[in-house]
Amino acid sequence: MTLLLTRPGDRRTSAAPPAWWRGRSAQGWLYAAPAAAVVGALFLAPLVLVAWMSLNRWPLLGPAALNAPGNYLKISDNPLFLDSVLFTLKYTAITTVLLSGLALGLALLVQERRPGVGFFRTAFFLPGAVGFAAAALLFYGMLNNDFGPVDPILQALGITDEPVKWTGTPDMALFSTIALVLWRFAGFNMLILLTGLQAIPVEVYEAARSDGANRWQIFTKITLPLLRPTIALMLILSVTGSLLAFDQFFIFTNGGPDNSTVSMVMVIYRDAFFRFDLGGAAALSVVLLVALVALNALQMRVLRRPE
Amino acid sequence: MRRSLAGAAMTVMLALTSAACGGAEEPVDGPVTISMWTRAATQAQSERLVKAYNSTHSNQVKLTVIPTDNYQPRIAAAAGAGQLPDVFASDVIFVPNYTSQGLFLDITDRIAALPYKDALAPSHMSLGTVDGRRYTLPHTLDLSVWFWNKDLYAKAGLDPEKGPATLKEFAEQATAVQEKLGGDGTVHGTFFGGNCGGCYVFTFWPSVWAAGGQVMDAGGTTSLNDRPAMTEVFEIYRDLYEKKVTGPTAKEEQGPTWTGFFPRGGIGVMPMPSTTLGQMPADMEIGVAPIAGPDGGESTFVGGDSVGVSSTTKHADAAWEFLAWTVSDEAQIEVMAKNKDVLARTDLAGNKYSAEDPRVVLINSLVAKGRTPYALRFGQTFNDPQGPWLRLAREAVFGDVSRLPQLNAEITKSLQQ
Numbered sequence: 001m002t003l004l005l006t007r008p009g010d011r012r013t014s015a016a017p018p019a020w021w022r023g024r025s026a027q028g029w030l031y032a033a034p035a036a037a038v039v040g041a042l043f044l045a046p047l048v049l050v051a052w053m054s055l056n057r058w059p060l061l062g063p064a065a066l067n068a069p070g071n072y073l074k075i076s077d078n079p080l081f082l083d084s085v086l087f088t089l090k091y092t093a094i095t096t097v098l099l100s101g102l103a104l105g106l107a108l109l110v111q112e113r114r115p116g117v118g119f120f121r122t123a124f125f126l127p128g129a130v131g132f133a134a135a136a137l138l139f140y141g142m143l144n145n146d147f148g149p150v151d152p153i154l155q156a157l158g159i160t161d162e163p164v165k166w167t168g169t170p171d172m173a174l175f176s177t178i179a180l181v182l183w184r185f186a187g188f189n190m191l192i193l194l195t196g197l198q199a200i201p202v203e204v205y206e207a208a209r210s211d212g213a214n215r216w217q218i219f220t221k222i223t224l225p226l227l228r229p230t231i232a233l234m235l236i237l238s239v240t241g242s243l244l245a246f247d248q249f250f251i252f253t254n255g256g257p258d259n260s261t262v263s264m265v266m267v268i269y270r271d272a273f274f275r276f277d278l279g280g281a282a283a284l285s286v287v288l289l290v291a292l293v294a295l296n297a298l299q300m301r302v303l304r305r306p307e
Numbered sequence: 308m309r310r311s312l313a314g315a316a317m318t319v320m321l322a323l324t325s326a327a328c329g330g331a332e333e334p335v336d337g338p339v340t341i342s343m344w345t346r347a348a349t350q351a352q353s354e355r356l357v358k359a360y361n362s363t364h365s366n367q368v369k370l371t372v373i374p375t376d377n378y379q380p381r382i383a384a385a386a387g388a389g390q391l392p393d394v395f396a397s398d399v400i401f402v403p404n405y406t407s408q409g410l411f412l413d414i415t416d417r418i419a420a421l422p423y424k425d426a427l428a429p430s431h432m433s434l435g436t437v438d439g440r441r442y443t444l445p446h447t448l449d450l451s452v453w454f455w456n457k458d459l460y461a462k463a464g465l466d467p468e469k470g471p472a473t474l475k476e477f478a479e480q481a482t483a484v485q486e487k488l489g490g491d492g493t494v495h496g497t498f499f500g501g502n503c504g505g506c507y508v509f510t511f512w513p514s515v516w517a518a519g520g521q522v523m524d525a526g527g528t529t530s531l532n533d534r535p536a537m538t539e540v541f542e543i544y545r546d547l548y549e550k551k552v553t554g555p556t557a558k559e560e561q562g563p564t565w566t567g568f569f570p571r572g573g574i575g576v577m578p579m580p581s582t583t584l585g586q587m588p589a590d591m592e593i594g595v596a597p598i599a600g601p602d603g604g605e606s607t608f609v610g611g612d613s614v615g616v617s618s619t620t621k622h623a624d625a626a627w628e629f630l631a632w633t634v635s636d637e638a639q640i641e642v643m644a645k646n647k648d649v650l651a652r653t654d655l656a657g658n659k660y661s662a663e664d665p666r667v668v669l670i671n672s673l674v675a676k677g678r679t680p681y682a683l684r685f686g687q688t689f690n691d692p693q694g695p696w697l698r699l700a701r702e703a704v705f706g707d708v709s710r711l712p713q714l715n716a717e718i719t720k721s722l723q724q
Contacts, residue, residue, distance in 0.1 A: 060386040060387050060408045060409075060410065061387075062409060146564060163556075256561065256692060269380070270693055274379055274380065274686060274687050274691045275691075276383055278387065
């Protein structure tokens with residue numbers, strides 16, 4: 001390269017890139033610059049702003065005033081947030097287990113190509129095409145005791161005698177919300193698992209079968225281990241999504257009854273937009289972010305493919 | 308990357324600081340279009356006013372209606388981003404908080420120049436006044452009153468022309484309707500929004516005031532909702548719920564649909580917003596009575612919206628021109644009174660339209676007897692579904708009454724934040 005560059009009369013010398021360009025690292029940075037600019041503007045800058053807000057008393061209008069670490073210290077004095085942490089963890093655990101099980105079941109059902117399987121794949125995935133807020137509103141309408149169609153249908157079929165209070169008790173409100181989330185997300189998670197399932201070479205199954213493995217052995221010894229990275233991805237998405245739950249509770253249960261379904265993000269939203277405590281809400285957001293990053297790191301470590 | 312980050316942060320900061328120092332008038336030639344926001348609860352009145360104004364003025368108003376439950380967050384987000392409209396209406400009880408946050412422009416001198424300044428609805432005006440400075444005008448008035456269904460009363464053997472004069476009579480009449488007509492589950496004695504903080508204050512508190520009681524101290528910093536004047540009212544409603552006189556979903560009603568039951572003809576008697584009178588089915592015979600205390604008296608919650616010019620507007624003169632018109636004789640009589648709405652001015656109560664309907668006359672007369680409670684932290688304490696008031700009200704009506712003193716202390720704590 002050096003020889004080429006110093007050879008007199010070579011046309012390429014005049015067109016040669018300047019020295020700074022030749023470094024691999026500089027080129028890499030330049031190629032990454034557009035993406036980095038987007039990440040910087042849409043992710044890092046808001047993040048820095050939130051962190052800065054969390055250190056200030058931040059009014060809707062007018063200048064902010066530094067009050068660190070006041071916004072963080074008062075979190076322990078916020079019983080609604082502490083309750084919401086426990087509730088969100090409970091919701092995350094139940095949702096993740098049920099959603100993963102259901103998605104895996106659906107994926108195994110429609111895994112093989114056979115007549116009509118396209119119809120079922122589409123049918124299972126279709127709820128995922130509905131906006132989540134719209135889905136929550138749909139359930140609100142369907143399960144509403146006053147004008148929803150579900151109660152009259154159940155009563156006409158003789159399954160229930162009187163309207164079911166779908167969001168009337170804490171347990172029912174949680175159950176109904178989980179039903180909504182399963183309906184909305186099972187198909188999407190099925191799709192993730194399906195890509196993993198189809199990436200497993202057919203030869204591996206054939207080899208297992210010729211070795212005399214039964215269906216259960218194939219599932220536990222071949223399918224599950226080879227699906228591990230895909231399951232890890234699904235679990236991380238599910239856990240993160242559940243910990244950030246908002247739409248379903250905000251629209252469907254409104255946190256009720258009696259604050260029994262208030263998620264962490266709902267508390268942040270309330271502090272920011274009902275109590276106008278932007279600094280306090282930013283502090284809660286930072287705490288949630290740190291917890292999420294830590295949890296995701298832990299998940300990655302546990303679920304990483306064994307070397 | 309560092310530059311883009313700095314640029315983005317700069318943009319955000321600029322947006323915030325420009326919001327902080329807005330309010331400067333931009334010179335304009337010719338007509339301007341100002342933006343206005345209102346909440347869905349008082350959409351009909353705002354739309355009528357804007358339509359009438361736009362058809363007779365060169366300046367135009369572009370109205371945006373926002374779902375009631377999302378109105379507060381939308382205002383907060385818009386204020387934080389320096390994106391407030393030129394004019395915005397607000398539930399009157401949130402006005403003190405918005406004013407303290409600096410969201411409204413000071414219009415004291417402009418109001419003082421109005422010839423009818425002393426006739427503007429007093430409760431709305433007082434909540435829009437801070438340290439002698441005025442920030443808002445009354446926009447719509449929405450009073451809580453009892454509606455009774457004369458048809459159901461006749462069928463239940465009650466006198467269809469005689470509504471309840473006390474809360475105890477209210478309970479008796481509701482119970483009579485339930486017992487006589489409630490057999491098939493389509494008719495109920497009464498209804499209320501049992502999972503809706505705003506519904507409780509709007510419909511239960513007037514019974515406390517009518518009996519001479521108080522729900523808060525004058526400064527809006529100490530809750531008195533565990534006192535007998537309040538708990539007696541809770542007990543009467545609790546009794547109605549336990550006897551299944553209320554619709555079966557009263558306990559779950561979050562607010563959006565609580566006024567939807569009465570027009571369908573299945574409720575005997577219930578507290579309702581006066582603004583819904585003009586929207587009732589034409590063939591429905593409805594009686595209107597003031598809300599009373601357990602043993603008599605009468606009062607009302609003077610709710611509704613106030614409207615102000617946002618502190619960040621660039622069209623303060625055009626915005627004021629519209630606002631001043633909305634409380635003029637023309638707008639009040641030909642737009643508001645013509646549609647049976649309560650007027651924002653007390654000097655026009657005896658107008659030609661209101662006189663046609665004694666129920667409207669009654670509602671207008673209640674403006675002077677009713678109250679609009681003042682508290683800086685009203686929304687987060689009483690309206691917020693996660694606020695402490697809804698917990699107290701629900702325990703009082705459906706749950707453990709012994710928790711009231713503790714929950715009342717939490718309301719006080721929230722009011723003092």
